[in-house]
Amino acid sequence: xxxxxxxxxxxxxxxxxxxxxxxxxxxxxxxxxxxxxxxxxxxxxxxxxxxxxxxxxxxxxxxxxxxxxxxxxxxxxxxxxxxxxxxxxxxxxxxxxxxxxxxxxxxxxxxxxxxxxxx
Amino acid sequence: xxxxxxxxxxxxxxxxxxxxxxxxxxxxxxxxxxxxxxxxxxxxxxxxxxxxxxxxxxxxxxxxxxxxxxxxxxxxxxxxxxxxxxxxxxxxxxxxxxxxxxxxxx
Numbered sequence: 003x004x005x006x007x008x009x010x011x012x013x014x015x016x017x018x019x020x021x022x023x024x025x026x027x028x029x030x031x032x033x034x035x036x037x038x039x040x041x042x043x044x045x046x047x048x049x050x051x052x053x054x055x056x057x058x059x060x061x062x063x064x065x066x067x068x069x070x071x072x073x074x075x076x077x078x079x080x081x082x083x084x085x086x087x088x089x090x091x092x093x094x095x096x097x098x099x100x101x102x103x104x105x106x107x108x109x110x111x112x113x114x115x116x117x118x119x120x121x
Numbered sequence: 122x123x124x125x126x127x128x129x130x131x132x133x134x135x136x137x138x139x140x141x142x143x144x145x146x147x148x149x150x151x152x153x154x155x156x157x158x159x160x161x162x163x164x165x166x167x168x169x170x171x172x173x174x175x176x177x178x179x180x181x182x183x184x185x186x187x188x189x190x191x192x193x194x195x196x197x198x199x200x201x202x203x204x205x206x207x208x209x210x211x212x213x214x215x216x217x218x219x220x221x222x223x224x225x226x227x
Contacts, residue, residue: 039165046208048218049215061214106214108155108167108210113163114164
């Protein structure tokens, strides 16, 4: 059974940093791109970032480019999202997702971790 | 950049009724479109991919159709557990979502 378990969310002040983690199980982790998607309060879903299976390619939404860094450790079946210079509009539930191989469709999602940005 | 526009924003129906949700792309996306269901406090769930293929474990009452710029998600007979927010998503590197349609109980 595929499982994705996020952690690391919490309350942070504007300008602060957080690192989210997503521990994966139930599939061959290194064979799949992994992505973070977020949902701000009262808003829709927004793709944040993608990392390739080997970790050598990354992509970011314009809204987080230069502030967020995605990475993965295939020996630990874990993907990370380092979030720096956080802003109020980064507050959201952050979901870790796995895609269907060879596509950009997201077939498994974690339960999400809440990030609150407030002074 | 391709934009996905969903309509209506809110759809009010009763259990047993048929639901028709629309997603329109600003330019042709062939059949590269997915639909997700999202309930409060839960992870989103993939329903349909490549416009008309049901994902694993999705009931047959959910169906997708369309190609090019106009797509439809149909729920043939609403069950109580189907009331949720539905999103369409473009199969692209930037993982574009529509703004969502809220399906609520009338």
